[in-house]
Amino acid sequence: MIFPLSRAVETRSGDPLQMQKNLRKPTLSEVAALAGVSEITVSRALRGSSMVTADTIRKVQVAAESLGYLRNRLAGALAGGPSNQVGVILPSLSNIVFPDVLKGLEDRLEHAGFHPVLGISNYDPEKEEHLIRNLLSWRPAGLVIAATSMTATSRGLLAASGLPVVEIMDIDTPPIDMAVGMSHRAAGLDMARHLIGRGYRHLAYVGHDIGRDNRAMARLQGFRSGLQEAGLALEGQVVLTEPSSVALGRRGLAQLLQANPKQVDLVYFSNDDMAVGGVFHCMAEGISIPGQLAIAGFNGLDLGQSLPRRLTTTASHRSRIGEMAARVILERLNGQETVHLTDVGFTLIAGETA
Amino acid sequence: MIFPLSRAVETRSGDPLQMQKNLRKPTLSEVAALAGVSEITVSRALRGSSMVTADTIRKVQVAAESLGYLRNRLAGALAGGPSNQVGVILPSLSNIVFPDVLKGLEDRLEHAGFHPVLGISNYDPEKEEHLIRNLLSWRPAGLVIAATSMTATSRGLLAASGLPVVEIMDIDTPPIDMAVGMSHRAAGLDMARHLIGRGYRHLAYVGHDIGRDNRAMARLQGFRSGLQEAGLALEGQVVLTEPSSVALGRRGLAQLLQANPKQVDLVYFSNDDMAVGGVFHCMAEGISIPGQLAIAGFNGLDLGQSLPRRLTTTASHRSRIGEMAARVILERLNGQETVHLTDVGFTLIAGETA
DNA sequence: CCACCGATTGACAGCGCTGTCATTCAGTGA
DNA sequence: TCACTGAATGACAGCGCTGTCAATCGGTGG
Structure with a gap:
């Protein structure tokens, strides 16, 4: 364990000078007075309305500039103007998956002048409900949610909000309003079929906190169906109740191989981080991939595709999901x-590890 | 390249029913009427003011509940109540570094009932200024910014806002208001000294888009100072003008070794993602680490510490930075x-790759 | 019995802006 | 010449809430 040190280098007291500045922000009417027009004209000029003369716009801009005027969107939105905030609820930020989604989302929103207002649910339905209530109270223009299992109240709040609501990541359950994602069940099934087609017959699974991550759960179910189709079943399974990570994947594979020595010829991991951990374990133990043991993951991360042997995995189109949601x-x-x-579909990557 | 497919499964028109619901949200005064008290009492009761009878609070809660009342923070903030939004501007979300910071930040903010409102600057000072203006116009309670090189206007806006403003990540330049981070210069210097102490004499650097990422630049400068102290200089350098990634690190090292065959005995990478790419290149080419070539990175990611040989790197305390900023x-x-x-300091991790 | 007190509750104004109507005014065709 | 038109501008009200001060009221000590 590594402990950070926090050091206070310099201190000061609650600056009254800055507080003062805060008190007197110029308002529309001050700009209006200076420009010699009415408030509403300033409002229109600054918002780029078409029914203001170019001349007036210039005057207003000069006045606004010289006063250091900064529009107050709070008042604007309250008075009936549009809000440009979009609530976004994600379960976690601990691996690159949701940041990728958020990136795609932010990018598209930003282009349209919108901002994401963020909440992290930690896969906790109670917290999720709390976040929905909170974000909704800011009267956003819409809401994007990568839901865990929503409470009835959560669903009710979203439905009653009358806002555009997008449930992202998976499309395996019918959405309240709109959904953007892929079928994780289908991805698992697809991978099982692919691997069986490649000749693997003794398959095992290493996963992370599956009780909370129901998308990983759906993939596993799909994978199992695929095995069943071929008259097979999982010959080993390790599920660790921790968030996924490379370290966890490494540990998980070690554990699996200890319990099921020899017979397993392929391990399906709950995602790429975990799978890369598995690859590292094999490297450290001198297990040849895919000769002695084959490995498959899910997500199609840069990381897995840069391994000495490209990881066999399913690419999820994460930033695309964000973009489409926006x-x-x-x-x-x-x-x-x-x-x-x-x-948005998915793409199987037939790499070199399976 | 993998192309996603987007398929429209079902469509519908712009639902007028939902719009209706949207129009009639119950207000404070409706709750007040139902509860038989005044608006202000409802306001106080719902905000948990101490000067309302428990009895009254109960009445109000029942009324609010039965109407499905949802507080309007827009109006509240405009009327002088506190805002619980904090603007957050980050340069990117493409690797895990900023999500880690954001995670720490969100966690602490959430505990206090605050929400981050996000903007991504893409290392572009113009866009950064635009974001500052936009976020400020929502009159947030504060602003957190992982700045690239700010424009004069940006600095002016922040200074004039009178808000708490925290510049995060590095503390190498004096902040407008507050700063939370570490000295990247010192981290580079520290690593140089460590490596020289370990006996390396022929050092090279592989980096990513350094013109935009001025923290990576600061680390390189510190690293160079360290070499200079020992009468050494970089014997090779590859700087690719792309965002950092594992794939880029792999490519960068290949390029470096092609140009400087043999003599280099250690490569300092601009960060862990890049360094892991370097490790993968060596694995693929059969170059032994650290025997033939040693490798060092920066960040202390889980990824590097799970490699068959633990990566030598400097741990940055990213979520700590977010927490302290909050x-x-x-x-x-x-x-x-x-x-x-x-x-918040940093911690050198003497791993097994250098 | 009365002025006084603390604990509750309420009346009022206004936060800064925008939607919805007027209003103004130069130009237009009959 | 005159009603009429369209473009530009403005007056007004009010979005839904909270800060500020005033009012109410049962209890208290002198």
Whole structure:
């Protein structure tokens, strides 16, 4: 364990000078007075309304500039103007998956002048409900949620909000409003079929906290169905109740091989981080991949594709999910017809580890 | 390249029913009428004011519940109540570093009932300025920014805002208001000294887009100073103008070794992702680590510590930075005395790759 | 019995902006 | 010449809430 040191280098007291500045922010009416027009004209000019003369716009801009005027969106949104905030609830930020989604989402939102307001649920339905309530109380323009298993109240809140609501990541359950994602069940099934087609017959699974991550659970179910189709069953399984990580995957494989020596010829991991951990374990123990043991993951991370042998995995289109989520929200806000269910699909990567 | 497929499974038009619901959200006064008290009493009861009878609170809660009342923070904040939003500007989400920071930040903010409002600058000062203006216009309670090189206007906006502003990640330049981070220069210097102490004399560097990531730049400068102290200089250098990734590190090392065959005995990478790429390159090419070539990185990611041989690197305390940033903001908001500069330090990890 | 007190509750104004109507005014065709 | 038109601007009210001060009221000590 590594402990950080925190050191206070310099201190000061609660600066009254800055507080003062805070008190007197110029308002629309001050800009209006300076520009010699009415408040509403300033409002329109600054928002780029088409019914203000170029001349007036210039005057207003000069006045606003010279006063250091900064629009107050709080007042604007309250007065009936549009909000440009979008609530975003994610279960975690501990691996790159949700940041990827968030990146795609932020990118598209930003282009349209919107901002994500973030909440992390930690896979906790109670906290999720709490976050929904909180974010909704800011009257956002929409909500994006990578839900864990939502409470009835959560669903009710979202349905009653009347806002565009996008449930992201998986499309295996019918959405309240809209959904963007992929079928994790299908991804697991697809991988099972692929591996069986490659000749593997003694398959095992190493997973992370599956009780909370129901998408990993869905993949496992799909994988099992695939085995069943071929008259097979999992010959070993290690599920550790911790968040996924490379270290956990390494530990998990060690544990699996200790319990099931020899007979296993392939291990399906709950995701790429875990799988890379498995690869590292093999490297450290001199187990040849895929000769002695084959390995497959899920996500298609850069990491796995940069291994000495490219990881066999399923690419999920994460930033695409974020982008599409932003897109359907923006479409809805524009009054356009929107898609209820968007399947961004997945792509099997036949790498060199299985 | 892998292309996603997007498929519209179901469509519908811009639901007028939901719009309706949206129109009639119950307000304070409706709750007040139902509970038989005044608006302000409802307001106080719902906010947990101490000067409302337990009895009244119960009445109000029942009324609010039965109407499905949802507080409007927009109105509250406009009327002078506190905002619980904190603007957060980060340069990127493409590796785990900033998500780690964000995680620590969100966690602490959430405990205090605050939400981060996010903006990604993409290391672009113009966009950063734009984001500052936008986020400020929502009158947040504070702002956290992992700045790239800020424009004068950006600095002016922040200074004039009168808000608690925390510049995070590095403390190498004096902050506008508060800073939380570490000295990247010192980290580079520290690593150079460590490696020289271990006997390495022919050192090279492989880095990513250093023109934009000025923290990586600071580490390199520190590293160079360390070499200079010992009468040494970099014997090779590859800097690729792309965002860092495992794949890029792998490519970068290949390029370096092609240009400088043999003589180099250690490569310092701009971060762990890059360094792991370097390790993978060596594995693939049969170069022994650290015998033929030693490798060092920066960040102390789980990934590097799970390699067959633990990566030699410097652990940055990322989630700690987020936590401390939240902390100083909350302290300031509580009117407490705050620390101007918080150094969370770093920890050299003497791994097995150098 | 009365001025006084602390604990509750309420009336009121206004936060800063925008939607919804007027209003103004130069130009237009009959 | 005159009603009429469209473009530009403005007056007004109010979004939903909270800070500030005032009012109420049962209890208290002198």
